[in-house]
Each structure stands twice: as structure tokens, then as C-alpha cells.
Amino acid sequence: xxxxxxxxxxxxxxxxxxxxxxxxxxxxxxxxxxxxxxxxxxxxxxxxxxxxxxxxxxxxxxxxxxxxxxxxxxxxxxxxxxxxxxxxxxxxxxxxxxxxxxxxxxxxxxxxxxxxxxxxxxxxxxxxxxxxxxxxxxxxxxxxxxxxxxxxxxxxxxxxxxxxxxxxxxxxxxxxxxxxxxxxxxxxxxxxxxxxxxxxxxxxxxxxxxxxxxxxxxxxxxxxxxxxxxxxxxxxxxxxxxxxxxxxxxxxxxxxxxxxxxx
Amino acid sequence: xxxxxxxxxxxxxxxxxxxxxxxxxxxxxxxxxxxxxxxxxxxxxxxxxxxxxxxxxxxxxxxxxxxxxxxxxxxxxxxxxxxxxxxxxxxxxxxxxxxxxxxxxxxxxxxxxxxxxxxxxxxxxxxxxxxxxxxxxxxxxxxxxxxxxxxxxxxxxxxxxxxxxxxxxxxxxxxxxxxxxxxxxxxxxxxxxxxxxxxxxxxxxxxxxxxxxxxxxxxxxxxxxxxxxxxxxxxxxxxxxxxxxxxxxxxxxxxxxxxxxxxxxxxxxxxxxxxxxxxxxxxxxxxxxxxxxxxxxxxxxxxxxxxxxxxxxxxxxxxxxxxxxxxxxxxxxxxxxxxxxxxxxxxxxxxxxxxxxxxxxxxxxxxxxxxxxxxxxxxxxx
Numbered sequence: 001x002x003x004x005x006x007x008x009x010x011x012x013x014x015x016x017x018x019x020x021x022x023x024x025x026x027x028x029x030x031x032x033x034x035x036x037x038x039x040x041x042x043x044x045x046x047x048x049x050x051x052x053x054x055x056x057x058x059x060x061x062x063x064x065x066x067x068x069x070x071x072x073x074x075x076x077x078x079x080x081x082x083x084x085x086x087x088x089x090x091x092x093x094x095x096x097x098x099x100x101x102x103x104x105x106x107x108x109x110x111x112x113x114x115x116x117x118x119x120x121x122x123x124x125x126x127x128x129x130x131x132x133x134x135x136x137x138x139x140x141x142x143x144x145x146x147x148x149x150x151x152x153x154x155x156x157x158x159x160x161x162x163x164x165x166x167x168x169x170x171x172x173x174x175x176x177x178x179x180x181x182x183x184x185x186x187x188x189x190x191x192x193x194x195x196x197x198x199x200x201x202x203x204x205x206x207x208x209x210x211x212x213x214x215x216x217x218x219x220x221x222x223x224x225x226x227x228x229x230x231x232x233x234x235x236x237x238x239x240x241x242x243x244x245x246x247x248x249x250x251x252x253x254x255x256x257x258x259x260x261x262x263x
Numbered sequence: 264x265x266x267x268x269x270x271x272x273x274x275x276x277x278x279x280x281x282x283x284x285x286x287x288x289x290x291x292x293x294x295x296x297x298x299x300x301x302x303x304x305x306x307x308x309x310x311x312x313x314x315x316x317x318x319x320x321x322x323x324x325x326x327x328x329x330x331x332x333x334x335x336x337x338x339x340x341x342x343x344x345x346x347x348x349x350x351x352x353x354x355x356x357x358x359x360x361x362x363x364x365x366x367x368x369x370x371x372x373x374x375x376x377x378x379x380x381x382x383x384x385x386x387x388x389x390x391x392x393x394x395x396x397x398x399x400x401x402x403x404x405x406x407x408x409x410x411x412x413x414x415x416x417x418x419x420x421x422x423x424x425x426x427x428x429x430x431x432x433x434x435x436x437x438x439x440x441x442x443x444x445x446x447x448x449x450x451x452x453x454x455x456x457x458x459x460x461x462x463x464x465x466x467x468x469x470x471x472x473x474x475x476x477x478x479x480x481x482x483x484x485x486x487x488x489x490x491x492x493x494x495x496x497x498x499x500x501x502x503x504x505x506x507x508x509x510x511x512x513x514x515x516x517x518x519x520x521x522x523x524x525x526x527x528x529x530x531x532x533x534x535x536x537x538x539x540x541x542x543x544x545x546x547x548x549x550x551x552x553x554x555x556x557x558x559x560x561x562x563x564x565x566x567x568x569x570x571x572x573x574x575x576x577x578x579x580x581x582x583x584x585x586x587x588x589x590x591x592x593x594x595x596x597x598x599x600x601x602x603x604x605x606x607x608x609x610x611x612x613x614x615x616x617x618x619x620x621x622x623x624x625x626x627x628x629x630x631x632x633x634x635x636x637x638x639x640x641x642x643x644x645x
Contacts, residue, residue: 097611097612097613097614098613100379109296115300116300119303122334122338122371123299123331123334125370125371125373126330126331126366126367126370127330128370129369130365134367134370135370135374135376138375138376139376141611158330160296161296161329161330188364189365192362192364192365193329193362193365194358
């Protein structure tokens with residue numbers, strides 16, 4: 001499915017919060033149609049990287065190019081075009097609590113497209129059906145379970161049929177069955193629509209199930225320490241940080257701390 | 264035989280076949296979210312016009328299709344099938360099939376599991392408001408009881424009170440409110456002075472301007488204006504603060520850790536307000552009287568000494584004390600309602616917005632009622 005054509009280019013990106021350096025000189029490319037995973041321990045800058053990639057935070061240095069447009073140098077019209085071509089699922093789904101699911105999904109369609117209310121209604125029902133939430137259009141987000149909220153968030157992110165979807169820990173905190181359902185959904189959308197997916201996740205199962213390529217970030221390096229096919233990395237990497245991540249084993253220093261704590 | 268070609272926004276539909284016979288629509292170009300309305304209209308129009316006995320939709324010329332475009336194709340298929348017209352897609356590419364497979368055809372026609380939330384009627388609204396008011400009264404009384412128990416506990420165990428929080432809220436409601444309370448009351452005293460000076464100067468009673476402004480400010484306007492400002496500034500802030508904690512499950516976390524949320528969150532705020540609002544009122548009274556002085560000196564030509572000279576004779580210590588007691592009750596109402604509304608928050612950001620507004624409105628409403636009650640009681644006492 002994957003064509004070797006970069007749709008996203010992150011070029012020498014450095015990210016800081018005031019004087020706190022989070023990422024230093026990070027470069028990579030995401031290709032059209034792939035499921036690209038960003039993984040790494042907590043606090044290594046995964047969410048920071050994602051927020052820079054979607055233009056919420058301005059990098060200290062470097063560029064993010066989406067569809068050939070440098071999003072931090074682009075004008076408003078150009079940036080708007082890029083924004084219509086990306087969908088974002090936030091970790092908490094970020095659904096608007098005062099709106100029904102149907103209104104949440106319809107919001108971007110009504111804003112950007114001039115379609116009749118009947119057509120919008122039809123599209124909304126189709127989108128909710130795609131994420132297995134048929135019939136839940138009139139529900140409020142507070143009336144749904146965590147997994148359903150994530151799926152509704154995905155339906156909203158896909159409202160305008162974007163070519164790129166950014167998903168921030170879509171299966172975090174979900175039970176294994178619901179997490180597997182989300183993985184299947186992501187895979188179906190990726191294969192059916194050829195949507196490029198950029199996913200932050202720590203779930204090993206998800207990484208192997210859906211990831212076509214991964215990068216691993218590290219807190220101390222403030223950048224990428226491994227890149228490639230997830231299975232190959234698991235089987236062939238000799239970097240202890242990568243090995244430990246895949247084997248769910250704490251690093252030696254942390255192990256010492258735990259042992260000391262346990263007496 | 265090619266009969267007709269219709270072109271639109273990035274798409275072309277070629278029609279092959281005769282009216283009433285076997286028809287083929289060849290769809291070319293792109294069908295996406297931005298042109299589905301036009302494509303849908305065009306195909307429906309062609310179907311009504313051509314009345315096919317058998318319909319084939321040829322997709323060999325399709326260049327781009329998104330999920331909304333696939334929806335159009337499904338709709339055409341549904342329309343043909345409901346009219347009992349034999350239907351098939353021809354030359355479906357693998358990609359198109361992939362997108363079509365994502366669509367849940369039952370979902371498109373499925374009715375919502377719950378009915379929509381339409382606007383309720385006037386009678387229903389009135390009933391809802393009445394029920395809401397009675398519920399509010401009961402919950403406020405319950406909360407007042409809990410607050411009282413918590414205050415008694417704090418009196419018996421002074422160390423259990425979070426004094427740093429008390430000082431923090433005294434600063435926030437009191438010191439931070441000085442500029443706005445000062446300005447409003449200075450201008451209020453000024454306005455009362457202007458109104459009074461017109462009447463007094465007609466009867467040469469200019470020397471009583473100070474007494475008039477002082478009585479108005481100390482007995483009524485100082486306490487009530489300060490209370491209204493504090494309700495808007497601090498009462499709603501308390502509701503928003505506790506409400507956000509409530510929806511974020513922080514209040515539940517306190518309970519599981521063994522804290523009494525009322526004692527932990529509400530008592531410091533209520534205590535701080537009961538201490539600081541009367542002080543703020545004294546300051547407001549003083550600024551109001553100064554506002555009157557500006558009119559006295561500039562408009563009536565009074566000496567400051569003359570303006571102030573009549574005031575002690577018209578205002579008694581009893582007046583000042585009752586005014587302060589009244590303000591302390593206002594402070595209890597403002598902070599009590601703010602905290603109680605905060606604990607009532609359920610849901611998300613919208614709920615917090617609602618209770619914040621409701622806290623300020625309810626507090627101001629109750630302040631006016633209690634003020635009227637004080638006015639009647641003090642009239643009989645004096």
C-alpha cells in the first residue's frame with residue numbers, strides 16, 4: 001500500500017518550553033499511506049512532537065512540511081488547506097461536551113462545505129457507522145464510555161476525509177478488547193481510504209498490529225534513537241533502550257531505584 | 264450508443280442506452296465531499312429522466328473517491344433497489360471497493376437510539392424552573408448544615424483549618440478588589456452628591472450634603488454595591504474553581520483520601536469572605552463619602568470641614584455595626600452559594616459555565632431579599 005513519497009517532512013526540529021529543551025534536531029519523513037508510530041517512554045516528547053507536527057506549537061528551530069507546505073512559513077489560506085487535509089484525535093477525544101455526537105462530527109463539515117442539511121446528516125450517519133457508533137448521533141459525549149468517545153473522536157477527525165490522521169494514544173486506558181477494536185478500525189481506515197496515519201502509542205500490541213514503521217524517542221537523547229519496521233527492531237536491535245522497551249523491562253538505573261525502594 | 268454527457272465540478276457522467284431501457288452511467292473524474300451534492304442531484308435527475316429498466320454504474324473512469332463520494336454510490340444503489348431496478352457496479356477498482364467496504368449501509372438508514380433534544384415548551388420550562396428552584400433551596404439548606412458542622416469542627420480544632428488558604432482568599436476577594444470597589448463607590452457617592460445637591464441648594468440646606476451621602480452609603484449603598492461586586496468577582500470564581508475540580512474528579516480524590524471537601528474547600532473561602540467583605544464595605548463607605556465631598560466642594564462651595572462636620576451626628580455606631588453584620592451575612596450568602604453551586608457541577612465545561620453564572624445570579628437575588636428583610640427589621644428596632 002505504501003508509496004515512497006513523503007507526505008510529511010520533519011526537518012531538524014528542535015522544541016523547547018522556555019529553557020527546557022524537549023527535542024533537539026529531530027528529522028524524519030512520513031510516507032503516503034503508511035501507519036507511522038511514534039513511541040518511547042513517558043516524558044520523551046512524543047506529544048510535544050505531535051503538537052509541533054499539527055502546528056499547535058511553533059518549533060524553536062526547524063521545519064514541518066505537510067503536503068509540500070512549510071506549516072510555520074505558510075500564509076493563512078495555505079495553512080487552512082493543510083488543516084482541511086489533516087484530522088487529529090486527541091488523547092481524551094476532546095469532544096465538545098455540550099454538543100451531541102452528530103453535531104460534533106457535523107461541525108467541520110458545516111464550517112467548510114456548502115452542503116444541504118440532509119446531505120450533512122447522511123454523511124454524519126455514515127461516519128458514525130464507520131466507527132461502529134450507528135444510532136448514537138443524539139447522545140452527548142458524557143453518556144458514552146471511554147472507548148466510544150475515542151471512536152466518536154475518530155469519526156470527527158475523519159469528517160472531512162483528511163489524507164493524514166494524527167492519533168494521540170488512541171488506546172491508552174482502554175480495556176484490551178476495546179483497544180483491539182480501535183486498532184482494527186485504524187487498520188480498516190488506513191487500508192480502505194489509504195489515509196496516512198501518525199500514531200503515538202505505547203501499547204506493544206498496537207505497535208505490532210498496525211504499525212508499518214516506527215520511530216522511538218528518548219528523553220536523554222532528546223531525539224530519535226531507533227527507526228524502522230517494529231518487528232525488525234524488536235528482533236534485531238541491539239540498543240538496550242529499544243530492547244528494554246520491547247521487553248517491557250526497566251532500564252538498569254530505574255531497576256536499581258525500584259530495588260532500593262523495595263529494600 | 265452514447266446518448267448524453269453531463270459535466271460538473273470535476274466529474275463527468277456519460278449516459279449510454281435508451282430511455283426506459285438498459286442504461287449505463289459512466290462516472291468519471293472525482294467524487295468527493297466538495298461536489299457530492301451536485302453529483303447526487305445529477306444522478307438522481309438522470310434516473311428520474313431515463314427511467315432505466317436495468318442500471319449499471321461504470322466506475323472505470325473514476326480518478327478520486329473519498330468516503331463521502333462512496334456514500335453517493337451507495338445512495339444510487341439504494342435508490343435503484345427501492346425502485347426494483349436491477350443494479351450493478353462495473354469496473355470497481357480495488358481502492359474503490361476498499362472505501363465502499365468501510366461504509367456500514369445499515370448505519371445510514373438507522374434511526375437514533377435516543378430522540379433528539381428539541382426545545383421544550385413554555386409551560387414545561389416554567390415547571391422546570393420551579394422544580395429547579397425548590398431543589399436549589401433544599402440543596403442550599405443541606406449545604407448550609409454541612410458548612411455549619413464543618414465550621415464547628417474547625418472552631419474546636421483550629422489546626423485543621425487551612426489558614427494559608429483563608430489569607431489567600433482574603434487577599435483575592437479583598438485586596439485585589441480594592442480598585443474596582445473603590446472606583447464604583449467613589450462614583451456612586453459622587454452621583455448621590457449631584458442628585459442631592461440640586462434639591463438641597465433650593466432650600467439652602469447645603470451643609471447637610473455630608474449627612475445625606477453618609478447615611479445613603481453606610482446604611483444601604485456601601486453594603487449592597489460591595490456585595491454585588493464581590494458576588495460577581497469572587498462568588499462566581501469560587502463556583503468555577505470548585506466546579507472544575509468536581510468535573511475533573513479532584514473532589515472525589517479528596518473524599519477517597521479522607522478529606523471532608525466542605526471543610527477543605529469551602530470553609531476557608533467562607534471564613535475569608537466573612538472577615539474581608541465587612542472591611543471592604545467600610546472602605547466602600549469611605550470612598551462613597553469622598554465622592555460626595557467632591558460635589559460639595561466643587562459644586563456647592565462647601566469647606567471639607569463643613570462637609571464632614573454633620574456626619575457624626577447623623578450616623579450612629581449602631582448604624583455602622585448593623586451595616587457590618589448585614590455585610591457579613593451577604594458574605595456568607597455569596598461564598599456559600601458559590602461553593603454549593605461548585606459542588607453541584609456535573610458534566611463538562613458547559614456545566615461549569617452554567618453554575619458560574621447561576622452562582623452570581625442566585626447570590627445577587629438573595630442579597631436583595633435579605634437586604635429588604637434587614638431594612639424592615641432595623642426599622643422596627645430603631
